[in-house]
């Protein structure tokens with residue numbers, strides 16, 4: 001009896017499983033997640049509209065540095081789980097983009113220049129003493145996720161980069177007017193990321209659309225993307241709080 005019932009349950013389940021989205025619809029669903037991107041976080045909205053003080057900008061730059069230095073660790077974790085040589089040949093570029101190679105100084109160095117342009121010394125930035133606990137926690141969650149899941153899932157989590165070119169372009173368009181005290185050369189990191197993010201997304205989407213093929217898997221992909229959106233959102237929550245505390249102590 002119980003066998004019959006469980007077979008029946010399986011049969012009914014099959015009947016009700018929604019059909020997988022085709023590639024175009026799946027991609028549309030992934031892109032719709034942009035509504036929850038940290039571009040809409042109140043702190044980013046204030047940053048983009050010129051409402052932050054120099055101390056707030058410094059706080060953001062110093063905290064975001066922790067994300068920057070962890071991206072290559074995350075990408076190395078993806079590589080270490082990936083048995084496919086063709087994928088590794090492409091993925092390794094992400095590490096080189098940030099760490100640099102040959103004459104290319106790389107993104108981490110460019111971020112260090114951004115730090116100097118806003119008035120943070122290299123020593124203070126690299127000491128990580130300005131990084132808030134919540135930022136460490138969120139970034140570490142991202143790196144640990146990449147260590148622990150199948151590499152295709154970690155690739156999917158990088159797809160917030162679909163929404164990043166716009167946030168970089170906004171900074172390039174608006175910071176020079178709003179924050180004239182920042183030396184223009186400091187913004188080079190944002191410029192460099194636009195084409196790199198577009199290249200990364202092309203590859204990341206290809207892997208994701210190929211790997212998550214049933215509707216259940218596609219739902220999992222959306223959950224993964226939400227997790228990563230939450231990482232970025234939590235970082236800004238923690239940064240906003242840290243800025244508030246800094247300004248309270250400096251006015252005390």
Ligand SMILES: O=C(O)c1cc(C(=O)O)c2c(n1)C(=O)C(=O)c1cc(C(=O)O)[nH]c1-2
Nearest residue numbers: 071157158159160161163164167168193232
């Ligand atoms: O400034 C931003 O808002 C922003 C966001 C993201 C992102 O969406 O994860 C990345 C970056 N920048 C970035 O510069 C970068 O190199 C990067 C790599 C990745 C990733 O998940 O592999 N995200 C991002």
